Amino acid sequence: MPEPLGEFQRRMLEFIVNYIRREGMPPTNREIGKAMKIASTGHVDYHLSMLEKRGYIIREAKKSRGIKLTRHPWGIPVEGTIAAGEPIEIFSEPDQTIEVGHGVDPESSFALIVRGQSMIEDHICDGDYVVIKRQRTCENGDIVVAVHLVEGTPGKATLKRFFLEKEQVRLQPANAELEPIYIPRDEWDREWEIQGKVIAIVRHYGGSGRAA
Template sequence: MSLEQASEIQRRMYDFIVNYMKSEGMPPTNREIGRELNIASTGHVDYHLTMLEKKGLISRQAKKSRGIKLTKQVQEGIPVMGIIAAGEPLDIFSDASSSINIGSDMIETENTYALVVRGRSMIEDHICDGDYVVIKPQSTCQNGDIVVAVHMQEGASGSSTLKRFFQEKEHNRVRLQPANSELDPIMIPKSVWDREWQIQGKVVAIFRQCIAAA
């Protein structure tokens, strides 16, 4: 079950447990959790731990003061799933090849992934060749969203491109708009879009590696 379905105090408790285990190499006690979250009652702490356990986020060993275990591996950074074209569509990504660390306090990192941008079609949105775009997986979007649009080709896994999405109902088509005044948009009849294309996610953040001069 997703952490998003937990209450705010349970999310804070889970984050503390994760960070404590990273820094100390062992889980915290109920008293340590209560002290961190300003909860005076260990029974109150135990209640929220029980809720996290019911949501499948942790498991606990009875009669052990440090008996908390995480039920899934904590992701170190955001996985980089491959290359995305800011230009002509490229072959779709598949498996993670590396990861980038951006800090979970900056954006919601659960289920997100990163892609390396290739091309200059989005430069007027300050997305340059070599940048990382962080993608939130979803199959729907709103007009103006920057999305990963996938063209599913017969007998192949498909190809993907990074563009702004616009549904032009008056023309019965979808427009994939580059952010480069030198380039033309991709115009797709609605019937073709419904049959051959899909949205795989939208951009929620952009990161650029800066190399300091020697």
């Protein structure tokens, strides 16, 4: 895992990422220096060597545009599919990542692909990616990943708003045509768990990701 960056090197890395996305090739040291207001190319080279040492980039020797990203620095893993409807089994897609803002901690977050229309009134549509913060607890009204623990399987998960009521848990869809899932408290305590809550939605328009 790459080491954390200070503010200046984080901004330099962000410039490199955005330049590659926009131009289809990496910037030169002079272009980086101009963007970062650094007069000395030696000073630029020092910061690039720190980015390389910390695992964010690699550089090809004797190439003016020799910077390569080791991975997208603000990507998080897509860990499977989540039902916006009846619970379905989670499956793993360990090789897929999705780009998110640098404010999302990749160590404590993951993404799931939404299947179904039960959360459309919360603007979560079939095919969207939801960004999940890993946690076992939640507050009433949070949109959560609730997992029904089925012996011998990874469990069946659903995406719903969570409400703890007197004798039961209510998993509430955001679709007026669908009924809530009601779970008695003792069954919830034995057979269900929270795996995280939604902190962002990423929608794809023509192949590009956009946070909602």
